[in-house]
Amino acid sequence: MKAVLCKGFGGPETLVVEDVADASAGAGQVVIDVKSCGVNFPDALMIQNLYQFKPDLPFSPGGEVAGVVSAIGDGVGGVKVGDRVIGSTGWGGMAEKIAVDVARVTPIPDVMPFDEASAFLMTYGTSHHALKDRANIQPGESLLVLGAAGGVGLAAVELGKVMGAKVIAAASSQEKLQVALDHGAEAGFVYPHQPLDRDQQKAFSAQIKELTGGQGADVVYDPVGGDYCEPALRATNWEGRFLIVGFPAGIAKVPMNLALLKGCQIVGVFWGAFAGREPERNKANTAELMQLYVDGKIKPFVSSRYAMQDAGDAIRELMDRKAKGKVVVTVGD
Ligand SMILES: NC(=O)c1ccc[n+]([C@@H]2O[C@H](COP(=O)([O-])OP(=O)(O)OC[C@H]3O[C@@H](n4cnc5c(N)ncnc54)[C@H](OP(=O)(O)O)[C@@H]3O)[C@@H](O)[C@H]2O)c1
CATH class of the missing domain: 3.90.180.10 (Medium-chain alcohol dehydrogenases, catalytic domain)
Incomplete structure (x- = not known):
């Protein structure tokens, strides 16, 4: 072969x-x-x-x-x-x-x-586990998805919509943002390629605040990392959940006092390990995802x-x- x-x-x-x-x-x-x-x-x-x-x-x-x-x-x-x-x-x-x-x-x-x-399976499995099991996202909450046109990012956009969240997409080009808007995001913005200087990071946070009525995002889905992580954490709502999914832009080091100031949770997501440790729960999640596909609610x-x-x-x-x-x-x- x-x-x-x-x-x-x-x-x-x-x-x-x-x-x-x-x-x-x-x-x-x-x-x-x-x-x-x-x-x-x-x-x-x-x-x-x-x-x-x-x-x-x-x-x-x-x-x-x-x-x-x-x-x-x-x-x-x-x-x-x-x-x-x-x-x-x-x-x-x-x-x-x-x-x-x-x-x-x-x-x-x-x-x-x-x-x-x-x-x-990898993309929807990861994003479903992240939003459902790790963030316990609720209908009506705001969900910010970084890298929203990427593999796991776009799955998070679609699943966030299915779960009743107000999805805000962020991506590095207008073309990518449009893909996320076409797949269920209600609003969004384009961010620059890194490195982001202090002013760009502040503008990044300000855009998230503006799109969430000044509150910040209830749930942040971050499969990107790098310079995008800290300004997104700074624009997380009180008692928000910040999901750590991946680091193609680099592993960020963030000031931990931000978690205290926001009363928020910084939550790790490792779908492969979850699937290995909790096969029955993962099987039930997979069955849910297959049904959503058959019902035409999600589509790669x-x-x-x-x-x-x-x-x-x-x-x-x-x-x-x-x-x-x-x-x-x-x-x-
Ligand atoms: N935690 C888990 O269980 C789990 C499971 C699967 C995947 N992952 C991780 O999730 C991340 C995304 O995986 P994926 O398969 O969805 O990848 P992907 O389709 O390539 O998406 C990654 C996104 O990251 C953004 N990005 C920012 N800086 C980048 C850079 N320097 N190079 C490439 N992309 C960059 C891009 O969006 P913009 O250009 O819009 O910024 C891109 O769309 C990876 O780190 C992967 O290891 C984690």
């Missing part, structure tokens, strides 16, 4: 496509014939050896796939050959086949095409599709801050 390979840590241009031995199902595993692989920011970090999970070389990037089950290992129940599924793989997804533990396999509805399925916005030999360009699109919604690599026919 063909696989995209990271043979030495480096940028996306170092990835190659090679023939490797076919994947086979061990005990408790299924083999998925991959049709589509979603691209997520962790893929960019992993190939550079900058992520918390560090696979041995050589490995294929690709943390989630959609495809068809083609083989079943010993002791596997509940899944059969021919089932259409999502595999939450961590890595290894940019390959024609992958063996996955059955616990990491999720059946998909017939109406869900493979490209959307491969762009679904797949803006770019790449062939396997161009997988590096797909990852590059995220690293260059150009991606809108989701980027996928098409693997099977």
Whole structure:
């Protein structure tokens, strides 16, 4: 089978496509014939050896796939050959086949095409867990989403709307802001590329205050970090919840007195760890998300599709801050 390979840590241009031995199902595993692989920011970090999970070389990037089950290992129940599924793989997804533990396999509805399925679980799973379990967001609350046209950001915009929040989108270009407005944000603003000087940070906070009637946001969803984190925390409402989701712009250091002054919570979000530690709760959340999809309330916005030999360009699109919604690599026919 063909696989995209990271043979030495480096940028996306170092990835190659090679023939490797076919994947086979061990005990408790299924083999998925991959049709589509979603691209997520962790893929960019992993190939550079900058992520918390560090696979041995050589490995294929690709943390989630959609495809068809083609083989079943010993002791596997509940899944059969021919089932259409999502595999939450961590890595290894940019390959024609992958063996996955059955616990990491999720059946998909017939109406869900493979490209959307491969762009679904990581983003919606993260944002749903963040807003529901970590922020306990309530109807009528204001939700500020930074990086609102990115993968997890756009999912937070859609889910925030579904949960009855007033969604305010923030992004680095008018084009990206428009994507978020088209997907359910009620209002928004464009922020500059960093570094942000003091005046730009103050203007950033002032825009959030203005769009929340002077109160600040009840919930802040931050998958961006860097210079954007502190001014957003300064514009968080009393008893607000500030969700720490990711750091493509860098890991911010913020003055902790801000949490005291706002009486707010700074809340970590780690969906993968939650899913591992609390599989039953995660399963219930996933079922909720599938129902929202079937009901037409959420829908992944797949803006770019790449062939396997161009997988590096797909990852590059995220690293260059150009991606809108989701980027996928098409693997099977
Ligand atoms: N905590 C969890 O459980 C969890 C789960 C999944 C992903 N994540 C993390 O969430 C973050 C976003 O992941 P994603 O897959 O949604 O990525 P993505 O689609 O690339 O979105 C990231 C957004 O960050 C913004 N950004 C700011 N500075 C950037 C930079 N220097 N390079 C690239 N983007 C930059 C961009 O929006 P603007 O240009 O509008 O600023 C971009 O749309 C990553 O850090 C990822 O590791 C966390």
